[in-house]
Amino acid sequence: METWSLISICVLLGLTTRWAVSFSSYSGAGKAPMFGDYEAQRHWQEVTYNLPVKEWYFNTTDNDLGYWGLDYPPLTAYHSLLCAHIAKLIDPAWVELHTSRGYESASHKLFMRTTVLFADIVIYIPAVILFCFYLTDGSSKKKVATALCILLYPGLILIDYGHFQYNSVSLGLALWGVVGLGLGWDLLGSLAFTLALNYKQMELYHSLPFFCYLLGKCIKQGLMGKGLLLLVKISLTVLVTFAFCWWPFLSDPQQILQVLHRLFPVDRGLFEDKVANTWSSLNVLIKIKTLLSRDTQLLLSFALTLLFILPSSIKLLIKPTLWQFKLALVSRAKVLLIVNSSLAFFLFSFQVHEKSILKLCSVLMFLFLHLISFVCPFCLSYSMLPLLLKDGLLLPYVVTSVAFLYLGVYLLSALDRNVKSLRLCDVFLCVNRKCALHLVFLQFRVSLVAMAGLSFTSVVLEPPARLPDLFPVLVSVFSFLHFLALLLYFNLVQLTEPPSKKGPKKTN
């Protein structure tokens, strides 16, 4: 079949899945008085529609920041405003100031779900398709398979269409950035990424590689001549974009500070719930939260994060000057780096929200083809299980994950015979490939069985009375071990990737 028809079938499948998931419940449905993220988004529409821009981020009589106050960058606020205008057209009660608080109805749910779908169609899906077609190599069938896998990735679907968020917007914009850089349109790429950054501050996870890559590219072209021009152009683009996004707040430094304070609430502590990161896992053994002062925590997390992302960043900074390969290869290295820094941030940084794992999951997706056995447990968004259970999304979770697993295992492994993911084993074990392959698959299976077992027990069994959080903690420790292994693995891959091996393959 022709590629376009396959792609349209994939997109339709992705959309169908999304919409099917959207029938299920959302976070905080019917749970007064605070509800959940769904109510947060609705509340932002209410606030942005009814209040002047100056009051959005401030605690006023009309804007109680304690009740889902706006804590995302301005672009999110504008998006809410846009949605609010449409909502007002359909039913004014949805965005009425004060009285609409906790508003829930079937038609409103339909409206909210539609806004997510719309954002997805406009931003995320085109980016995915462009990415798959221009920045991955292999036959067109393999590209289609990649696209299908990315589109059916359960983590994003469940959080956006089940739990309720607009991750597809920020992720899509970041992906547009990657696509722009990969195709050599540096300005477009940096524009898109700046927008992503202004939609969700969590995109900072990815900012370092972008920065290093672009800087490295400038250095490569010579900082005195062409490189300088490029640098100026890029920085101008970024600055102008920032200025546009922050326009209403620029007049008053007080405003800027308040927005920043809302975006980075350092006073909330090292970690919130049971998050699968180092701190939370360590907390099982040592009570860090009580042992260390907040400042020490902050410093510690910062230092560790930096330590882990430094090697790969430096590598990238130097690499573009040495890099003699085609665009695709460069972009792949960049993607690899994104994964690294995302992972490092996630594992060690301060105050990580478990949904941030989405960020790196989706980036990981792009490595999917050559890392299938290792990435799968990760991509199953397993660490989100407690959250999804809380939202009553067990059934969609099971269904989409199983579907995704089938897809990953059958479709991709059938298309991609030469398993490239063996480098790790080659490095460590120095054994022949066949044996290593068995080992990886064994590990994969063991992980899968363990996950299934743990999911089952956490659904069916009541936790013992003395340890009410037993299962969530187990899940997060389990996921953490995988994340750590992944981090090491990616660092290894990036640092040991032999350029000479790939060079000839790309040139023909």
Add this chain to the structure above:
Amino acid sequence: DFSCVLSNVGSYWQRCLLEHSLIKMCNLLKPLYHSHSTDFEVHRNWLAVTHSLPVSQWYYEATSEWTLDYPPLFAWFEYGLSHVARYFDKEMLVVQNLNYASSATVLFQRLSVIVTDVVFIYAVKECCKCLREEKGKDQLGKPSFILAALLLWNFGLLIIDHIHFQYNGFLFGVLLLSVARHFQGRHLEGALLFSILLNLKHIYLYIAPAYGIFLLRCFCFTQNNADGSLQWKSFSLFRLVALGSIVLSTFAASFGPFIIMGQLSQVVSRLFPFKRGLCHAYWAPNIWALYNIADKALSILGIKLKLLDINKLPKASMTGGLVQEFQHSVLPSVSPLMTLIFTLLSILPVLLSMWRRPNGARGFLRSMVICALGSFMFGWHVHEKAILMAILPLSFLAVESKEDARTFLILSTTGHFSLFPLLFTAQELPIKILLMLLFTIFSFVSLKKLFSKHGQLVNSLEAAYLLGLVPLELICEFIYPLTSWQHKLPFIPLLLTSVYCALGVLYSFIRLYLSVLTAADSRSKAKAQ
């Protein structure tokens, strides 16, 4: 060669699994169906009736308005299911709990459809084995793969079974399996399966004539003359007796207990309720939809031209599409007997043709499709869902010949589109459009690719007609509800849909008929030369 087979099976199973996952996703739709789908409550009620009452009460019980109106084997099937249902939620098995739909109930019901679909998947696999395969083709372009996808991803089956709620996948699984057995020459097995099917759901009586003639002609007569005509001497009494005993014993096992209890007339009156009107509340896209609309047009024209007196016309005829009893004002009203005669007349030529020149299992399949379509076109109180009975077997023919592929594309597109009103809430709108696009794009592209050597599949007129469905959908779902007519004449979109689709279905019916008659013609000409 072996690896080719292996990869083929592999790809096939991928699709199966994919399909299954999709089906399960539709399962996620469950919170929606607590109130909407009547068929959901129908089947829950049957579970309760068969579980909590003795067999003698099954066909008398009338607490719910959805009384048991399927043949006994299906009641036994529900009885079996109810024993599993006990472990999900006992309350659903109480007859008095009308409209009971706890989440465990919904989960059980949906899972039961998915699990019984295994029969369908197995049947599809058997059918794919019967195809004439060309070797060395692209995996995704192979006829067997296309057939598997066309059957497993069938839009109608997906929405009727997994969104609306019925057990059609299971039933069609039995039908396709029986067809596959005939292809494989295991006729007795095929006959057994079909008689079981008849006792599961009696709507398959529509295609029973094709079965009867085929078995009589190709099984009971062991040999043909050189030109394919009947050789009377080759009649095998033994085969007839074997066939008859199989069919009779199935019916005896199913209806026997009720005959002994003296309830046969009660069971039959439940199975064939002729009190309903000519057309269902939503007109199925058949001849009678066209007949109704012609009647309406004539009466309006008559009033305009002052040929008819508005006071003499029967009342309520203008609300057509919503009332069950439809009175024609100009054209003569139609009685059940007339529809029966029309149906028989419509399938008689093809049965005769099959009797004269059977043309093997493929000829039988073609006659079966025509029988199903003929009954759909002329039958009494036909449901729009019955169109699947023609679409699914036709998929098989579509991957083997270009002309059949053309008919299939027209029939499946219009037939599936006519199912749209089954899902009518705003929330379901995206899902039905997406699934429909998915199936239609796949079928067009894959069949076009399959017959790429033979030029265009559909001509420009047919393409224009099919593309006309897009504006029709836009008008019915988006534009019309915004106009002021929505309150005065709410049935217009349904009416437009069914009339528009009826044209396509009629056209496919005629095309199929011509394919049989011209094939017979050309063969006799070839013989004459």
